[in-house]
Amino acid sequence: MKDLLFLLADLWMIFAGFFFGWKFIRNYRNYLLGLEWMIVATSGTNFLIWALTGGHDGSVLYSIAYFFDAFSRSVGITLILVMGLMRVTHRYKPSVVVDAAAFGLAIAAGLYLQQFRAPALHVGPATFYVVVNVLTTLFLVYFSWRLWRIGAKGLAVGAGLATAAASAIAITYDFFPIPGDDAHRTIFYSAALAVWGTQMCVYYFAYRAAHDHNVATGVEPAAHAQSTARL
Template sequence: MKELVFMLADLWMIFAGFFYGWKFIRRYNNYLLGLEWMIVATSGSNFLVWSLLGGDPGSFLFDIAYFFDAFSRSVGITLILVMGLMHVTHRYKPTLAADIGAFALAIAAGLYLQQFRGHELHVGPATFYVIVNALTTLFLAYFARRLWKIRAKGLAIGAALATAAGTAIAVTYDFFPISGDDEYRTIFYTLALATWGTQLFVYFMSYRALHNHNVATGAEPSSNEQSVARA
């Protein structure tokens, strides 16, 4: 039962990543969030296959899993997330060079942090992950406040709760192992995957609400008008 719940949590994150990532690209032309969502989904797919094949730490799938994990925890669901959400909070539209630079930085971080893999605690990288998550949480608190101000109170509460859960996972990840969990940390990863999938879903819905509000108030063109402009 525990393993089944774990797989369901992973499948939820995979679905949310691919489905809403594609919507970010197709509907809003937001490649930062769309690609990052899909990267998270790809990471979850790799993690699921690795787990089903026995979870061998010597497998190349584990190397891939660690890379994706470092990619998103360091830059993906921090800097790239903030840059992408700023499109609806500050009308920020990064250049192609900025998009490429953000993902190049994430790739470099993922490769560099590979050296700290292993079961032992590496305080430096673990602290770095918590700090960048905390900084991102500050922006997400502002993001939730913006939702509240446009009277999307349900989404504001949802975004705040999803962010709080994500922060709890970030702090627990390295520093506070769950008592009674197995050697594969099945309970922790079940909670983490369910939380991350929910964040992908809630942040998309919140982005949509702010986008629609901006369109209604004339602050930005509709998605259809943007498509015509690109054509």
Template sequence: MKDLLFMLADLWMMFAGFYFGWLFIRRYNNYLLGLEWIVVATSGTNFLLWALLSGDEGNVLYDIAYFFDAFSRSIGITLILVMGLMRVTHRYKPSVAVDVGVFALATGAGLYLQQFRGHELHVGPATFYVVVNVLTTVFLVYFSWRLWKIGAKRLAVAAGLATAAASVIAITYDFFPIPGDDEHRTLFYIAALTTWGVQMCVYYLAYRALHNHNVAIGAEPASKEPSVVRA
């Protein structure tokens, strides 16, 4: 049952990442969020293949999984996420050079953090992950407030709850293993993958609501959506 729940959670995250990532690019030309969502989905795909085909930490798929994990925890679902959401909160649209640069930075961080792996706790990197998550959470609280302010109260609550759940996952990740979990941390990953999928879904819907509000007040041009959905 645990293995089945793990696979369902991973498939959910993969769907959310690929689908909403494609929508970010197709409808809003937001390559920061679109590509990061796709990176997360690709990470989930690799993780599922590793679990099904090997489960051996010496397998190359595990190396790739660790890289993707470090990529998103360090820069992806932190700096890239904030920069991407600022498109609708501050009408910030970075240049192609900035887009490429921030993904190069995330790649470098993922490669560098590869050395801190294994079952033992590496306090420095683990603390870094928590700190950047807390800083990102501060912005996401502001993002939820902006949703509330335009009247999208349900989305504001959903975004706030998704952010809170993700923060719990980030803190639990290295410092507080779930009691009774197995050596592969199956229970943790069921919760984490489910939460990350919900995050990507909710943040897309929240982004769409803020974008539509900005279009309605003339702050930015309409997207490529077939019709504008009211917040």
């Protein structure tokens, strides 16, 4: 039952990442969020294959999993997430060069930080992950407040709860192992994958509500109008 819950949570995160990532790109041309969502889904796919093929620590998939984990925890679901959401909060539209630089930074961070692996606790990197998560959470609280102000109160509450759950996962990740969990931390990862998938789903609908409000108030043109203008 524990393994089944882990697999279901991972499949949920994979679906949410690929599905809503593609919708970010197709509907809003938001490549920062779209590609990051798909990277998280790719990470989940790698994690799933690794688990189904035995979960050996010496597998190359194990190293890839640590790279993806460091990629998103350091820059992906922190800086890139904030930059992507600023499209609807501050009308911030970075250039292709800035987009590429953000992902380049995430790759560099992932390559460097993936060396700090369990079961040892690496206090420096673990603290860094918590700090960048706290800073991101502050922006996400502001994002939820913006949703509340425009009347999307249900999504504001949903985004707030998803953010709170993700923050709890981030703090628990390195510093507070779940008592009774196994060596591969199956219980923890089941909860984490479920939360991360829910985050990506809720943030997409929250983004859509903020975008629609901006269009309705004339702050931003409709998505189809933007596409026509580019053509």
